[in-house]
Amino acid sequence: MQRPVRIAPSILSADFANLGQEVRAMTAAGADYIHVDVMDGHFVPNITIGPAVVAALRPHSTLPFDVHLMIAPVDPFIAEFAAAGADIITIHPEAGHHLHRSVQHIKGLGKKAGIAINPATPVSVVDHLLGDIDLILVMSVNPGFGGQDFIPATLDKLTALRQRIDASGRTIDLEVDGGINEATGPQAVAAGADILAAGSACFRGGPSAYADNIQRLRDTPTVVRSSASGG
Numbered sequence: 544m545q546r547p548v549r550i551a552p553s554i555l556s557a558d559f560a561n562l563g564q565e566v567r568a569m570t571a572a573g574a575d576y577i578h579v580d581v582m583d584g585h586f587v588p589n590i591t592i593g594p595a596v597v598a599a600l601r602p603h604s605t606l607p608f609d610v611h612l613m614i615a616p617v618d619p620f621i622a623e624f625a626a627a628g629a630d631i632i633t634i635h636p637e638a639g640h641h642l643h644r645s646v647q648h649i650k651g652l653g654k655k656a657g658i659a660i661n662p663a664t665p666v667s668v669v670d671h672l673l674g675d676i677d678l679i680l681v682m683s684v685n686p687g688f689g690g691q692d693f694i695p696a697t698l699d700k701l702t703a704l705r706q707r708i709d710a711s712g713r714t715i716d717l718e719v720d721g722g723i724n725e726a727t728g729p730q731a732v733a734a735g736a737d738i739l740a741a742g743s744a745c746f747r748g749g750p751s752a753y754a755d756n757i758q759r760l761r762d763t764p765t766v767v768r769s770s771a772s773g774g
Contacts, residue, residue, distance in 0.1 A: 598627040609633070610629035633659050634646075698731065699734075
């Protein structure tokens with residue numbers, strides 16, 4: 544059974560000079576999450592925000608903060624982002640030595656735990672963690688910058704992960720991030736995604752357009768794939 548599609552606007556595409564207002568506007572526009580991309584200039588070739596900014600934004604929205612940590616080493620910063628107001632903390636397997644321990648750390652802080660899978664990361668990395676995680680984030684671009692084109696091979700990874708999640712019998716969200724718009728979003732949903740993280744597709748046109756942007760992503764008809772391979 545297809546779960547409702549939820550939209551997570553990525554503030555990487557927001558107006559950083561008015562970030563609090565942008566978060567409030569997206570909340571009012573009907574977003575389901577606020578997606579926060581944290582980059583360190585080391586794990587990925589860009590620098591964005593830290594826990595102080597997350598804490599400053601927290602009073603501006605009642606929505607869950609979906610915080611994606613693209614930093615290494617990640618373990619020393621998990622508690623800081625949890626304290627800053629993150630509700631979901633997603634980490635990369637490559638960002639630490641002991642993924643299970645890191646996931647347990649997140650859970651121990653009372654937060655939902657996610658694993659992010661880069662384009663070259665095999666989906667099998669989640670196989671022994673399906674009993675512990677709440678979310679899998681599939682990167683449909685190489686992380687680091689917004690505005691990149693969707694990588695089509697991502698669709699097969701989403702299908703393979705949806706099969707694993709369904710077989711586990713657990714409620715695990717399957718999120719996709721990178722190059723998501725009215726064309727690629729339906730393909731990702733057809734492949735199994737139920738959360739679409741989108742930057743420019745949500746934030747284009749300014750606050751008066753946000754509600755329509757979100758609704759277009761949420762309501763775009765699902766595209767039925769002609770073929771898909773597991774993995």
